[in-house]
Amino acid sequence: MEIVNPNVATLSNFEVMKHLQKLKDGRKRDKPHGQLATITYETLRYLENTPCNGQTSDSITTCLKALEPFNLNKPEKLMLINSPPTTALEIQLMIEESEERLTEEQVQQLLKIIVEHFPHVQKASDENDDDDDDE
The missing domain is CATH 1.20.1250.40 (RNA Polymerase II, Rpb4 subunit)
Structure with missing residues (x-):
């Protein structure tokens, strides 16, 4: 994987959580993709226990x-x-x-x-x- 522009933007935990929730919801209709589904699930589980969950x-x-x-x-x-x-x-x-x-x-x-x-x-x-x- 190549990083084209490393300083495009920084995302808050809230933005990452919302993006992963959309990704997860979209994946429910498609076939789960093994590692991506696991990483998404684990990251969401972590973020839901941080302050970003109430933001x-x-x-x-x-x-x-x-x-x-x-x-x-x-x-x-x-x-x-x-x-x-x-x-x-x-x-x-x-x-x-x-x-x-x-x-x-x-x-x-x-x-x-x-x-x-x-x-x-x-x-x-x-x-x-x-x-x-x-x-």
Whole structure:
């Protein structure tokens, strides 16, 4: 297999999941193709347990618009979409030189934007915290 243009676009986990779901639905009518069917199934199974399962095209689009004032590069935005952070530490890990580029207030604004557009992420984080308290 030859890569013709390696930088055409980067896809979010949500986009990959939707594409694979269409591929899987199309394959139901055709004969399954062994390894492709297995890879599609395993990848979908993984992605359905990630934050992208609760995302929509609209939530991603509006979130990206809300992130514009922060001057983030494309890979940073993609990381924020694929693995929405719930703490300031996670933002530090995702955004290069975040200490110099972002103030504490901006970090809190970023977290607020993420929770606003992806509320399912905060709920999942809260449930994990509750599980930890029970032990």
